[in-house]
Amino acid sequence: MHSPPLAIALGLASALSIAWGTVIRHQLSGVLPDGTGTLRGVLGVVARPLWWAGLGLAMLGYGLQIGALAFGSLLLVQPLLVMKLMFTLPLSARVNGRRISRTETAWATVLSIAVAVLIILGRPLPGAARPPLAIWLPALAVGAVVFLLMYRGADRLRRGPKAVLLGLATGLLYGYVAVLSKAVVDVGVREGALALAASWELWLLIALALVGTGVQQASFNAGALRHSLPAMTCGEPIIAFALGYVVLGERFQVSGWNWAALAVALAAMVVATVQLSRRGV
Template identity: 30%
Template sequence: MIVLCVVLALVAALGNAAASVLQRRAAATDLSTSAWGRAAGRFGFVRLRVWRWGAGLLALSGVAQALALAAGPLAVVQPVMTTELLFTLVLAAAVFRWPPGAGTWAAFLAMALGLAAFLLLAGPGGGMDSVPPGRWLVSAVPAVVVSAALIFVGMRQKGSARAAVLGTVTAIGFSFTAALIKDTLGLLPDGLGEVISAWQLYTAAAVGLGSFLLLQATLRAGSLAASQPALTLGDSLLSVILGVSLFDESISLGWRVLPELASLGLIAFACVHLSRSPLVSGKEAQRW
């Protein structure tokens, strides 16, 4: 099941990356030569086939992520989802015909190696399919308090500092959304009616929507290089913690803690470098 979980998470990450690149390609298309494009203004690209393909892939990636969460541990799915950055780099290079430099490829390999090393060292596995209700209160209350405090602090910052702080809050939201989805899917053996009536389903939708809106504020606040490490590592680390505290998933610690931290440091370094690449940040569209 772990292999299936990883494969589905990789498919979801690939879908997210492909959707992002296709929709950026649509947004970069010159529509001024068509009558409907001039009439639709800056949002005319939504009628392009390439944009609709991107939207469809985004929906499919959401399904793949949900299936991955149903098939395996939260502490595996969310870290594997960080490969979206790697897929974005490769796909954007092909679509926009902008070859990455040697430094970007080095960051690509560093992130892949760091992620593989962390998963092999931590060895997350096991766990329950659903969460006892009392555990949600123990985890959610501190998360809400910390998120509110970070939003308060972040809105008083500017530029990169604001982007980093808001990125951390967004990561908290995304990790809790994934945990809520996994908990909801764990109710499927009790019947579809139990799932539809479960509070987890509607809470996941609300938290997911709030996190998406907060992501937009994060991206407007500062550079991707400032927010992406917080988004990537925050989501992954908190998901590992939630997997252990909510679902009783297991990870290996002891002597492995130091190399695990080194692996996370390698991922963080690679995230910063990749986020500065025009192929990941979306600045390659300026060439079209």
């Protein structure tokens, strides 16, 4: 069933839930000493009940994202998830006891307009329900190589740069998780529960989601949220957009100069995301 309004509502609810979980889990990273910004450092926070509360909110957000993908294309839902930064901004400000500045409000407005342009002007079309494995394999191979290079490289860096690189690695993983989520939803809706349980897409999705959770916490541990959050928040939609086009065959319904407007909106979304991440957390 294709219902863009319902997909938009679920996507925004997902963004809010993920934002809460992000703020909670990042607050716990302050208890760790320097040098724990890798997966080894995750063991320092997973024993705390508050971390599991944050993870629970993140999982609720992911469940809402799955619901959104059942009613809309990846190219429709993914820009909405960038709005989690809009929600992270006031939540983080409240937790840290500060006020939101006019500059932050201005960038939040830019982000909202950019997302609206991508959705309204782009009018995304759904793609293939279940692309063949031959299309998936090159994309998965490239992603695996890039992730390993990022993760190995992060171990050689200090806290700030390490947080950025681990944030990029997290964005890469979650970009693949987003595309696999859409594929899994389509398999479940079209072919049923048994076909879903037997699908390789489901099990790869679970594996990447688990790895992504660990790498994300490692990026939080490695430095301030202003280092890691812009990288992961920008990286995820860019990877998801690219894979949505290449693997799923989704398309924006634009032509001529509208492509230029769409490109400007995408660039504005990335810039606003970076600015809000650096100023707001």
